[in-house]
Amino acid sequence: MKKTCIFQDTENIEKTKDLLEVAERMYGQGQFQSHAVLLEASSHCLHGSFHHIIRVAEGLVDAYDPRGISDVLENLHQRNRFDSILIPATSLGKMIAPRLAKRLGTGLSAGVTDVKRQKNRIEIIRPACSGKILEVIHHRGAGPVMMSIRPDAFEYRSRGGLQTQILEYTKPVTSRSTVQRLHVEENKLSYDIRESRVLISGGGGVKDDFPELFRLADALNGSVAASRKLVDQGIAPRSIQVGQSGKTVSPSLYMALGVHGTMQHIAGLRNIETIISVNRADNAPICSLSDIVVQGDAAEFIDRLMEKISIYRSEKKES
Numbered sequence: 001m002k003k004t005c006i007f008q009d010t011e012n013i014e015k016t017k018d019l020l021e022v023a024e025r026m027y028g029q030g031q032f033q034s035h036a037v038l039l040e041a042s043s044h045c046l047h048g049s050f051h052h053i054i055r056v057a058e059g060l061v062d063a064y065d066p067r068g069i070s071d072v073l074e075n076l077h078q079r080n081r082f083d084s085i086l087i088p089a090t091s092l093g094k095m096i097a098p099r100l101a102k103r104l105g106t107g108l109s110a111g112v113t114d115v116k117r118q119k120n121r122i123e124i125i126r127p128a129c130s131g132k133i134l135e136v137i138h139h140r141g142a143g144p145v146m147m148s149i150r151p152d153a154f155e156y157r158s159r160g161g162l163q164t165q166i167l168e169y170t171k172p173v174t175s176r177s178t179v180q181r182l183h184v185e186e187n188k189l190s191y192d193i194r195e196s197r198v199l200i201s202g203g204g205g206v207k208d209d210f211p212e213l214f215r216l217a218d219a220l221n222g223s224v225a226a227s228r229k230l231v232d233q234g235i236a237p238r239s240i241q242v243g244q245s246g247k248t249v250s251p252s253l254y255m256a257l258g259v260h261g262t263m264q265h266i267a268g269l270r271n272i273e274t275i276i277s278v279n280r281a282d283n284a285p286i287c288s289l290s291d292i293v294v295q296g297d298a299a300e301f302i303d304r305l306m307e308k309i310s311i312y313r314s315e316k317k318e319s
């Protein structure tokens, strides 16, 4: 029987439960023992889905400390000899996975979006070059198969009904944390991009000017959306991401500023009346979908358009 260990990101436990689907694709239903490793949060929603829930004792390690968490996972692997270790590719997961792989002397497939079993080989699939190509990886060597997995790439339909054993991990961690949480800031964006008639959408090309989009959106009575690039970089919240793993939007006007228009982004655009794209490169895929293409710098475009809007408004007032 294979053994898989799944680290649960406390930010979204329901979602990381989906990683069970990865184990099922690798080993087949009922062919593996699942271990969930959990810090601080309630394990209730995992009961019946996992064979073992390993709760890290309170106060042993901070939930945002990748070194301490890697210590815990390394120790657990030494005790249990897992065949695979699966970590969600969240901000925290992306800090833990490479550290742990190095400590265990095994390879890491990072940002995995698909897993297949072909005869006796496991094919691990991940996008590369900003999603333009897909890599197929075969794991070799004696170490555990280690993957970090993109959120929303898999969906697990829990059949439940397992006898879950709850264990407590109490071994003190040896690594000292170099991270200190100073304060927590709430996400203040409460609108739903699916309801906006005008969307000003920002991508990698406006990563340094993202706040400017809100100025333009205000002036046009619209809302701001973003590509996944800005979400992954922590510049925009996930709630405003357009695309395959974000939201599908159908505004009257979609203004894509510094958005390349990969297929995963375009997957979120439906029945849009007018698309305007502003891009330095006129051969970006979004341009071929657009009604109007402006070739140039997006931040400069915003400045110039804001000027025009303010001139138009003052002329309108006067007349």
Ligand SMILES: Cc1cc2nc3c(=O)[nH]c(=O)nc-3n(C[C@H](O)[C@H](O)[C@H](O)COP(=O)(O)OP(=O)(O)OC[C@H]3O[C@@H](n4cnc5c(N)ncnc54)[C@H](O)[C@@H]3O)c2cc1C
Binding pocket: 113, 127, 130, 131, 132, 150, 153, 202, 203, 204, 205, 206, 226, 227, 228, 229, 230, 241, 242, 243, 244, 245, 246, 247, 257, 258, 259, 260, 261, 262, 263, 264, 265, 268, 278, 279, 280, 281, 284, 296, 297, 298, 299
């Ligand atoms: C399973 C999976 C799901 C995904 N889901 C999504 C999703 O839901 N949504 C999504 O968006 N992506 C998604 N992606 C990621 C997607 O593949 C791309 O990586 C991402 O969309 C790229 O974002 P971008 O176009 O903003 O950035 P980039 O690829 O960095 O493109 C930036 C663009 O801006 C232009 N540019 C650069 N500087 C300027 C400037 N100063 N002014 C104007 N233009 C400029 C460049 O020419 C380029 O075209 C997914 C990927 C995978 C594998």
